[in-house]
Amino acid sequence: MSPSPKPLLATLRGEKQQIPPVWLMRQAGRYLPEYRALRAEKGGFLELVSDSEAAAEVTLQPIRRFGMDGAILFSDILIVPMALGQDLWFETGEGPRLAPVVQARAVLEALQLAPEALAPVYETVRQVAAALPAQTTFLGFAGSPWTVATYMIAGQGSREQSEARRLAYRDPALMQDLVDRIADCTITYLLGQIEAGVEAVQLFDSWSGSLSPAQFEQWVIAPTVRIVAALKDKAPQVPVIGFPKGAGGKLPAYARETGIDAVGVDETVDPAWAHASLPADLPVQGNLDPLALIAGGTVLDQTVDRILAAFVDRPHIFNLGHGIQQDTPIEHVERLLARLRGSR
Ligand code: 1CP
Numbered sequence: 528m529s530p531s532p533k534p535l536l537a538t539l540r541g542e543k544q545q546i547p548p549v550w551l552m553r554q555a556g557r558y559l560p561e562y563r564a565l566r567a568e569k570g571g572f573l574e575l576v577s578d579s580e581a582a583a584e585v586t587l588q589p590i591r592r593f594g595m596d597g598a599i600l601f602s603d604i605l606i607v608p609m610a611l612g613q614d615l616w617f618e619t620g621e622g623p624r625l626a627p628v629v630q631a632r633a634v635l636e637a638l639q640l641a642p643e644a645l646a647p648v649y650e651t652v653r654q655v656a657a658a659l660p661a662q663t664t665f666l667g668f669a670g671s672p673w674t675v676a677t678y679m680i681a682g683q684g685s686r687e688q689s690e691a692r693r694l695a696y697r698d699p700a701l702m703q704d705l706v707d708r709i710a711d712c713t714i715t716y717l718l719g720q721i722e723a724g725v726e727a728v729q730l731f732d733s734w735s736g737s738l739s740p741a742q743f744e745q746w747v748i749a750p751t752v753r754i755v756a757a758l759k760d761k762a763p764q765v766p767v768i769g770f771p772k773g774a775g776g777k778l779p780a781y782a783r784e785t786g787i788d789a790v791g792v793d794e795t796v797d798p799a800w801a802h803a804s805l806p807a808d809l810p811v812q813g814n815l816d817p818l819a820l821i822a823g824g825t826v827l828d829q830t831v832d833r834i835l836a837a838f839v840d841r842p843h844i845f846n847l848g849h850g851i852q853q854d855t856p857i858e859h860v861e862r863l864l865a866r867l868r869g870s871r
Contacts, residue, residue, distance in 0.1 A: 535596040535664035538810055538842045539727050539766035539789050547835070547843040549867055550597030550666070551860070552770075553850030554589040558857065561588050572617050576602050577647045583654035590663055592857075593864055597664045597844075598655060600720065602648050604670025604731055607712050608679050610644035612637065621683075628682040630694060635705055640712050648716075649723040656724030667725030669717055671732035671771075672709040672750040679705065688737045695742065702746070710750045714757040721762045729768040729791070730754065733849075736773015743777050748784050755786040768812060772849060779804045794819075794848025798837030810842035815863070817847050823859040831866050 531537035535548035556562055562585055569575045576582055585601040605623050609615040614626045629635050652667065659665055669675075673691075681690040695702040717728050735747045755767050770791030771781050782790045782805050792801050792813035801811060819830040834845070845867055851860075 533596075533662055533664050533726075535844060536726055536766070538844050539664075539768070541808060541810060541842055543840075543842045546868060546870060547838070547845045548596035548664075549845040549864065550595045550599065551589070551847050551851050552599075554593075554595060554599065555585045555601045556851065557853035558851055558855045558860075559588055559592070561592075572603075573615065576606070579647050579650035579654055582647075582651040583658065586651070586655045587658060590660065593860060595663070597666050598659055599666045599729070600648070600652060600655065600668060600725065602651070602668075604668070604675055604733075605678060606645070606648060607669060607675055607709060607716060608638075610642070610716070611640055611708070611712060613679060623678070623683060625678055625682045628690075629676075629679045629705060630690075632701055632704075635701065635708070638708065640715065642715070645716055645719060649719050652720055652723035652725055665724060665726045666729055666768075667717060667720035667727070668729040668731060669713045671730045671735070671747065671769075672706040672713065672754075673738070673746040674732050674734045675709050675713075676702070676705050676746075677734050679709075688734045692737065692742070695746065706746060706750050710753055714754055717754070717758060718761055721758075721765050725765075727766040727768065727788075728758070729770055730787075732769070732771040732774075734773070735771040735777075736775070740777060743774070744780075747771055747774070748781060751781070751785040751787070759786065770812070779806075782806055782809055789842075789844065791846065792848065796848075798834050802837050802841065808841060810844060811838055812844040812846045814848040815846070817849055817852050817855070820847065820859050820863060821852060821855050823856065823862060827859060827862060828866055831863060832870075835867075835870055 534544050538544055538548055566575050569581055582601045586598050589595050590598050605615050608625055616624055618624055627634055677688040677691040680694055732747055766788035768789045769785055769787035772793045774781055789810035789812055794814050794816035819827050
């Protein structure tokens with residue numbers, strides 16, 4: 528096998544690589560000193576995201592430092608609620624906050640997409656696309672409707688997504704309208720990213736794990752089917768990665784039913800089980816425990832080797848099972864990459 532010009536994109540299209548391409552979720556962020564410096568200069572996270580030149584620079588930082596096979600657009604899943612008119616800010620040391628929370632129809636009805644709010648993101652995409660090395664694949668992304676809804680309903684990250692799950696039982700029609708509205712906006716947003724230059728997109732469903740099987744069908748699988756179909760209609764050449772974190776035993780149904788081109792697997796899933804249970808030849812992305820990366824040493828090496836061995840017979844994109852944490856030593860990322868690149 529000769530190496531592909533864009534190994535990550537080729538893998539997403541079903542081509543197995545000798546050495547799996549790699550990128551890390553949240554690879555642009557606070558574990559990098561060059562990120563912390565630029566964020567301090569700009570004043571905060573939202574300032575960084577809305578400054579296209581700075582956001583493009585942050586997107587490129589892990590590519591320059593590590594030569595990752597994929598560059599992920601520097602933005603956030605909460606840009607969609609912001610574009611729908613929900614105020615978004617960051618509490619220092621805590622995280623994102625949204626107001627007002629969506630618990631009643633009147634609040635939902637007041638939300639309307641303001642397309643100009645997404646314009647800085649498309650400008651970031653254009654700048655990154657012009658600067659990226661030829662072998663690097665450019666990934667756009669959005670949150671999945673369920674995960675975005677959990678923030679819109681609770682106003683912040685929430686334990687077991689209780690507020691959203693309660694609302695889904697109490698008023699399923701309201702929940703459906705909210706999920707539909709987020710899905711419509713997500714389709715527009717991802718098509719905008721594609722038009723501006725991303726080559727593949729990932730749907731982050733970070734909080735799909737708290738749903739019962741029937742709710743998972745309704746709030747995760749069904750909206751994903753709709754989004755993937757709409758993207759395929761307009762941009763059939765652009766692969767879609769679905770990442771239903773915490774889906775566990777519901778992964779095979781998700782992979783079969785949604786139409787996604789590749790599936791992200793979190794670290795709680797046994798890679799050998801994933802290989803045996805997922806459709807043959809479906810590209811799989813994952814699934815190193817971010818804490819094994821922090822641990823480093825032989826624990827890291829053994830965990831990496833086990834993942835490589837499990838997915839050796841299918842297209843595999845090496846990644847973490849969830850985002851990289853801010854106290855991850857940079858030398859451990861380097862050790863991981865050396866292990867992968869020397870693996871075959
Ligand atoms: O510098 C800072 O303080 C901000 C930290 C930060 C960063 C670096 C946030 C706030 N967002 C981001 C960037 C980000 N977020 C990216 C950029 C590209 C990359 O991967 O390098 C991406 C893809 C996301 C996606 C995202 N945002 C998700 C899905 C992935 C995941 O980790 O599960 C989620 C759930 C969010 C919400 C969010 N944004 C930021 C925080 C701290 C959170 C979590 C809040 C919470 O649940 O309490």
